[in-house]
Amino acid sequence: SEAELAERVRIAKATLGDRVVVLGHFYQREEVVVHADYVGDSFQLANAALEHPDAEAIVFCGVHFMAETADLLSRPEQAVILPNLAAGCSMADMADIDQVEDCWEQLAEVYGDMDAVDANGLVPVIPVTYMNSSAAIKGFVGRHGGIVCTSSNARTVLEWAFQRGRRVLFFPDQHLGRNTAKAMGVPLEQMPMWNPRKPLGGASVDAIEDARVILWHGFCSVHRRFSVEQIEKARAEHPGVRVIVHPECPMDVVDAADEAGSTDYIRKAIEAASEPTVFAIGTEVNLVQRLAAEHPQHEIFCLDPVVCPCSTMYRIHPGYLAWVLEGLVDGEVRNRITVPQDVADPARLALERMLAAKP
Ligand code: 13P
Ligand code: SF4
Numbered sequence: 001s002e003a004e005l006a007e008r009v010r011i012a013k014a015t016l017g018d019r020v021v022v023l024g025h026f027y028q029r030e031e032v033v034v035h036a037d038y039v040g041d042s043f044q045l046a047n048a049a050l051e052h053p054d055a056e057a058i059v060f061c062g063v064h065f066m067a068e069t070a071d072l073l074s075r076p077e078q079a080v081i082l083p084n085l086a087a088g089c090s091m092a093d094m095a096d097i098d099q100v101e102d103c104w105e106q107l108a109e110v111y112g113d114m115d116a117v118d119a120n121g122l123v124p125v126i127p128v129t130y131m132n133s134s135a136a137i138k139g140f141v142g143r144h145g146g147i148v149c150t151s152s153n154a155r156t157v158l159e160w161a162f163q164r165g166r167r168v169l170f171f172p173d174q175h176l177g178r179n180t181a182k183a184m185g186v187p188l189e190q191m192p193m194w195n196p197r198k199p200l201g202g203a204s205v206d207a208i209e210d211a212r213v214i215l216w217h218g219f220c221s222v223h224r225r226f227s228v229e230q231i232e233k234a235r236a237e238h239p240g241v242r243v244i245v246h247p248e249c250p251m252d253v254v255d256a257a258d259e260a261g262s263t264d265y266i267r268k269a270i271e272a273a274s275e276p277t278v279f280a281i282g283t284e285v286n287l288v289q290r291l292a293a294e295h296p297q298h299e300i301f302c303l304d305p306v307v308c309p310c311s312t313m314y315r316i317h318p319g320y321l322a323w324v325l326e327g328l329v330d331g332e333v334r335n336r337i338t339v340p341q342d343v344a345d346p347a348r349l350a351l352e353r354m355l356a357a358k359p
Helices: 002-019 044-052 064-073 097-111 137-143 156-162 176-185 206-211 227-235 251-256 263-272 285-294 318-331 341-356
Strands: 020-025 038-040 057-061 079-081 123-130 148-150 166-169 215-217 242-246 278-282 299-302
Touching: 002 318, 020 044, 020 318, 020 341, 038 044, 044 057, 044 064, 044 227, 057 064, 057 156, 057 318, 064 079, 064 341, 097 123, 097 137, 097 215, 123 137, 137 148, 148 156, 148 166, 148 341, 156 166, 156 176, 156 285, 166 176, 176 215, 176 251, 227 242, 227 278, 242 251, 242 263, 263 278, 263 285, 263 341, 285 299
Parallel strands: 020 038, 020 057, 057 079, 123 148, 123 166, 166 215, 242 278, 278 299
Antiparallel strands: none
């Protein structure tokens, strides 16, 4: 039963003490989050992994790319554990390393020498990857002078990239790339989309030459479901409602909302509201329900509560958490995530550039 599982987790954690730290992403179900030592967005949890050099094991209740990132940032002796290895991210899977290498080669045919610096000190293109990507992709980015971003620092990172390159190749999430670049004043005509199944990404040579930001054809299956109609319905039913959406939502949804921001931005906006307010939120429903429970003075609802849990986040069940923790008690490391050395070094470089990038 649920209560028995929770008890098994508690006993194992109490036995392990400081030897283990449990991290939980905001999108995790409540039965998992209650056991987490730290709850946060992907950026905050990456930092939490860095800040626990003494723990033998980091149990990451989130998805595969987050556990890889924790492995990159933790000490080599520390084991990073993903309770269910099937907890992936469909968006991260949309940018495959072979496709990205192939894209780079095709771009080089248009732009010429990719390392050549022009009179302004800029190379032709800087690759930027969203945190929601495999370690192999982060490694690619690190090897080609690029950088990682999260939804909370995408603008700062794009500014960093434009100080070094004439253009940006942004993957895997087209929406985060488009919404961020648009807010910075980049015209839509200068943001061609790269579809890896088509020659030259389905774009013309002219479009590739004129590009400021080349957007990869990826998306989050949770956030792309939010719609302008849902926002209109919320406004009709709740006059004065404040609509905040995540920048992984499509551009028309971000434009129709009052504000757009990362998971952490949404939390802080709600915490800062001094008057009782109605909030309609466009992000993962587990987070929205937790925020509603934490702030009873406000009315907080998800723009689409029916279709918007993240199904892969949901694969972290308390039963798996108990199983990996009990393994550690028995001296057995289960479901360890290890990034190979040749990928880890450049991927870490791309992450460190992000951690050092300042607004
Ligand atoms: P953040 O944790 O950076 O807000 O990302 C949202 C997300 O989609 C996580 O998978
Ligand atoms: Fe991936 Fe979207 Fe789920 Fe985040 S919410 S893990 S981006 S599928």
